[in-house]
Amino acid sequence: MMKKHNFSAGPCVLPQEVLKKASEAVINFNGLDLSLIEISHRSKDFIEVMENARSLAIELLGLEGKGYKALFLQGGASLEFLMVAYNLLEKKAAYLNTGTWSSKALKEAKFLGEVAEVASSKDANFNYIPKGYTIPEDADYFHCTSNNTIFGTQIKDFPQTAVPLVCDMSSDIFSRQLDFSKFDLIYAGAQKNMGPAGTTLVVVKEEVLGKVSRAIPSMLDYKVHLDKDSMFNTPPVFAVYVSMLTLQWLKDLGGIAAIEKINNEKASLVYNEIDRNPLFKGFAAREDRSSMNATFNLVDEAHKDAFDALWKGAGINGLNGHRSVGGYRASMYNALSVESAKVLVETMQELEKKVG
Amino acid sequence: MMKKHNFSAGPCVLPQEVLKKASEAVINFNGLDLSLIEISHRSKDFIEVMENARSLAIELLGLEGKGYKALFLQGGASLEFLMVAYNLLEKKAAYLNTGTWSSKALKEAKFLGEVAEVASSKDANFNYIPKGYTIPEDADYFHCTSNNTIFGTQIKDFPQTAVPLVCDMSSDIFSRQLDFSKFDLIYAGAQKNMGPAGTTLVVVKEEVLGKVSRAIPSMLDYKVHLDKDSMFNTPPVFAVYVSMLTLQWLKDLGGIAAIEKINNEKASLVYNEIDRNPLFKGFAAREDRSSMNATFNLVDEAHKDAFDALWKGAGINGLNGHRSVGGYRASMYNALSVESAKVLVETMQELEKKVG
């Protein structure tokens, strides 16, 4: 097998040891002589997986004993756009618009009530994070996107809010230390830092629920899922299991504090090269640069074929930028090795040697 | 590895060759030197998986060229309870209540409009399928559950309907030949005859959509998913892949006609023994017996420990009945071998020898 350097934006690189265990469990899980995916989700063995996954999430975020619970749901972050509003929006909600995903979250919330867009960076193709905006005090909640996967920006300072704080952390959860107890509801599709596509982590402070007057359909009601310990209906067994393995891997590594150092090292390597190398320029405003997704372009598009051949030849995968930005996007999620970041830097330097 | 006989009601037994391929793909998919679960869902390799899964579903159901499309969604059949009503219920819908799942479907539909329960077998703990009911002609659609997983009953003759026919086929899709073109919308959680938990197949006749006046949130709108070829948001990659493998396995076997013969053979073996053996009695009305889930009880509960020891010792798994019925439930989905059905019959006969 050729060593690949997987910079895919999601689904994305996962730890090799996690993949190995997941592969084995598909054949024989827990020594049961049955596959993980052919046993009842009500079996002791799977209930243990679900409970481990839920408690590992709470523990890694430092939220034990603070009134939070974790759910593993289906539908992706996209269904959370709707569920958040169904469960929390009584009259008016405030949204910060920092990109494609924020815009979509905002759009779905409008089905349930009034939405105030407190600020937007759409004027500059979302290459920065708006600051100094005001959150209406009568909003039911404030919603933001911590990391903008497509544009490569990341919120560094979250606002102090009088109203509940809701955050889509799909693309940077478990990647950096934050005071997670500032948030009332966090959600994240698994397919970046947590596991395969097919499950969504929701971490919610229970006290914010039950305040809207509408009747909520069962599958969209966080309370229904909480009452059933995230097993109201058949959960996405495989995705939850692999998420559990990845969270255990992170815990064994030293948790968020440890991975944050590694993530910062990778981001420094890549951003330093983007800045140093005269052939490349960064897309996002410097102060808002994401440590997960580095977006950058060639100064001269004429070098595209040469660069593409170089990185593909080096075993790099998934470096093409999203069509909204063009150029390149180096997604450096938790499981990406420092070595992979170095290989990318070397190919950028090779291009310079070749054409510079 | 001890040979297991997996009678689990779902998630449940899958073909061994499917499990083997799935396990390999978690390490190295399509020879890419990357895991199936760490590549982009927009990659050529995964788009091919999704397209194959969709077209195999249509082909196996004999619905090619008849105006139908297939979707692989998230949220389980439970989310379809809601989506069906969101997309089709303008004023009033008609529901046949044949068990726990029908009741839940009906409950969610009530969030969107009026629901007429045309008949119910609740009076007899759902041990039969009501017949001779009338479907109101002004209903937006008629909803039924083809196979009642918990109670072990199955609809043999579907009513002629003037209104669109919607069916939850979660636990018997792809198991028997039907004129599937009688149905306007079919849905099924994957975790019985198709694959792992985590994806839901929806097969819909496009012409029935777009007729309700309400605005439908994106993730609940079948048209949104159809327009994006089932990739509106990140699909549950692994569950779709394994479903595709299972559908391919079924096609190679000879399709629904071939599996129906095997399913009938298994069902005959088990029901004949239930009837013959004086220690056991069937739960469901004979004419409505499910070929997928055989529910039965001990005539004398005093033999419970002896029988449980016998089947567990024989490598049988998942035979305990649902708490609504008690006793036993032998789920005999497509991937269960005739050999496993024979092993169950032998343990029933052994009990007779021991205590009879």
Ligand SMILES: Cc1ncc(COP(=O)(O)O)c(C=O)c1O
């Ligand atoms: C920040 C963010 N939010 C939401 C989504 C949508 O997630 P999903 O495809 O699971 O619905 C994505 C997907 O990449 C994302 O990056």
Ligand SMILES: Cc1ncc(COP(=O)(O)O)c(C=O)c1O
């Ligand atoms: C007939 C039927 N419908 C619906 C469901 C619910 O499916 P899910 O758990 O995927 O929501 C089940 C689950 O066993 C079922 O058997």
Ligand SMILES: [Mg+2]
């Ligand atoms: Mg974005």
Ligand SMILES: [Mg+2]
């Ligand atoms: Mg530069």
Ligand SMILES: [Mg+2]
């Ligand atoms: Mg039932």
Ligand SMILES: [Mg+2]
């Ligand atoms: Mg008998």
